[in-house]
Amino acid sequence: MNYDFREIEAKWQKYWAENETFKASNDSDKPKFYALSMFPYPSGAGLHVGHPLGYIATDIYSRYKRHKGFNVLHPMGYDSFGLPAEQYAIQTGQHPAITTENNINRYREQLDQLGFSFDWSREVRTSNPQYYKWTQWIFIQLFNAWYNKKSDKAENISSLISIFEKEGNANIEAACDDDTPSFDAATWNAYSEKEKQEILLKYRLTYLADTEVNWCPALGTVLANDEIVNGVSERGGHPVVRKKMTQWSMRITAYAQRLLDGLNKIDWPQPLKDSQTNWIGRSVGASVTFDVISNESEKSQDTIEVFTTRPDTIFGVSFMTLAPEHELVAKITTPEQKTEVDAYVEATAKRSERDRMADVKTISGVFTGAYAEHPFTKEPIPIWIGDYVLASYGTGAVMAVPCGDQRDYDFAKHYNIDIPNIFEGVDISEEAFADKETTVITNSDFLNGLSYKDAMKKIIAELEKMGHGEGKVNYRLRDAVFSRQRYWGEPFPVYYVDGMPQMIDLEHLPLQLPEVEKYLPTETGEPPLGNATEWAWDVKQCTVVNNQLIDHKTVFPLELNTMPGWAGSSQYFNRYMDPRNDDAIFSPEAINYWQDVDLYIGGSEHATGHLLYSRFWQKFMFDMGYVPKDEFAQKLINQGMITGTSAFVYRELDSNKVYSKGLIEGRNVVPIHADVSLVNASDELDVEAFKQWQPEYKDAEFILEDGKYIVGREVEKMSKSKYNVVNPDAICEEYGADSLRLYEMFLGPLEQSKPWNTAGITGVHSFLKKLWKLYLTIEDKEPTADNLKTLHKTIKKVEEDIENFSFNTSVSTFMICVNELTSQKCTSKAVLEPLAILVSPYAPHIAEELWSRLGNTASIAEAPFPKFEEKYLVESSKEYPISFNGKMRFKLELPLDMSKEDIEAAVLSHEKTKEQLQGRDPKKVIVVPGKIVNIVG
């Protein structure tokens, strides 16, 4: 009987599907376990071998937890809104829904053949109206909420309105727009409905505002900061410019501190936590107000507010710098400086963000001619503008302390500005001194002699007393722009009355995407939904009607933007708990049962996107009482990337010769990617196949070495253009899903990135064949002591490995176990039965088959995990390594119960010891019973 993996795998995949083996119940006496893999975007290219890595890991853990007696939820779905389907639609006219459906079917086929224990009855698709109904619902909840800093949580907007009605907004501490006016109750009550709505918009957690956005002309859409890499769009690498637009934004900044604090209580990888911490970018300091000295006779009211992390260095200020975009620039510039300043401002505006970032070394700036008054010394301080100050951070203005900040120092040197030294005993003739811990302040009036810490406290107290500033915490995190000018995304449940946004009631949701002729922006520059003819809201009938019926009385225009990619993924993990519920995003029973994700596995590329936004929405849902936990995933693991091993041929420049790798030395050759499927395990290229694949080489002369063409190899990211993509289908066909699963795990530690090399799969495949052979004869006889020892050390190791996510080492443990049992000629059912369970999380198909051959009728999935028993591992003797000066020289078998003294005597009297010592007396003998003996001499 041979190991017929094709038949076995098909048989059990069918069995699991028919018996709904992995269907999770929302009600169980067992403890719950929620294991989740990040759901994929179903791209047209299908899966390559890198994609399943994380899914396999989650699957192993899920299956293990099931063996351990847990009620396991292990769902899968699709993040199915996105740009590629839309761009395909633009090119071909095919509806993105069709493309998406096709891609999903292809994904499902590929996933199914890998034998995952997904509960497919809970599948979600973000582009499905029954799903996005609840994405729209969350949006409305955010619209109807404000952030109360006093209670430090989000509250319903009605509580804000009732405060406004009673006392205005003087006592409110809220996360709101900077330009929110102050008003008392009488003023509020006198506002028109529209004015009230305008004010409320400044408080809502999702709000409409004119924001400077990252506009990508090539894609015709706005991008979030995390969708831009090195100044160009992440998708496609198109240039991005700054542009002012009216956009929906999410007030994530309200949660900055809680997003930071929450990191302490979740078990997520340190690098991921660090990048979220950096992204949030908390800095502690003070805001300080400087009065602008009027150069006219009348008193100037202008003030410049700066944020500084070093208010203690305020006596070192010798100039101020404003961002060229700062609103005061035009106002304070003196007539003499106007030409120069205008020219500089214009030149800066022309430079793209990218140029400005790339060019950090050039120092540039212009003096405005204006001065500010130092709040303590009352000295005039020249005000400059310079593009090293960014309008988007802090207040867009800095107090420059050249002795303590290198950029200020360089600027001062360049423009010959005074550099006063306020640090005791520090030389600043060459560079600024930024180390705040190792010196004391001097030349600073009442701060003299104080350390950084004490000076900070004192200066902030003083500033607050004078009304010239206060202690402040600043965050780099910006509110998240939530509008996209795309077709293939969630429509906003919003229509406009008199220019003010109105929400559509839940009972009328989902608001479904309209059909459009074209998926491009309209000729007037409106988003693709502007092409829809049926896209107006009738408030009487509560339905979508034709645009021509818009009368602004009962029929109103609908929002034309759609939501960004992260909208659908920010609560999907909770929706899995109750995915078919049409009355609520999930029932209270479901969320109270499942609580949160126990294990979340996915790529690290989502660190500052999906994983930050999801935490934000979860905290909001928590504040509103919808979810019991304010962090959605207790443990998170980033699986490493599987890289490809590209192959190269070497074509000589100016000739038609292609040289084998060993012959390129000294020749002027260019490496050219060869498809990896044309190369065998020994790096030999199938030259004929290559010529067929690239006909332009059909007349080329291939110069061989030893009769073979050897390719060069290099590890690169897997990508179509590098011809190094390895597809799991072919591997499943040749070796089976169990081999692929084992091999992906065997490759190396889960979190590490590692190169793929298909050749190695024969190792795990022949392991499975050996495992199969072990079960050809099964007898009901007593296992030997050796059998039990092998089994129990395997149980122990595999259990530890799974708990530590060290899946690679358990694959070797299985190999050792099977090798040992084979040489022991083990046929005992009492050993082979538990072994099948151990293997089952990793190689579930073969395990099920062996399990049924052992006479079991139920699936192995629910079989209890074997119990490790120490007694089978107890040894009576130990082969001691005998080392001399720390180097192991020989081994000596001694009883484990031998005393230290006896061990020492036995070792010292051994002839090899004498040989090693060559007559010297040992200076010292270290005996660690059960471990080692070390002789110093």
Added chain:
RNA sequence: GCCUUGGUGGCGGAAUUGGUAGACGCGCUGGAUUCAAAAUCCAGUUCCUUCGGGAGUGAGGGUUCGAUUCCCUCCCAAGGUACCA
């Protein structure tokens, strides 16, 4: 620059609290079986060696009876981030 994670044979990678470095697998070498091949099985495989042994985990130093593991300095790679005041 800063933060994070790494650096071990030809390759992927093992090594519990410091205690036999190189498990397991690939590849390679030799052999068995075969008409032959595939498959399978057996033996060997860190490097150097005068075959006694010696060296060795990115480099250098330190702590220790003993360091891949702990400490210091440096180098290299990957990822994140950046005129962030």
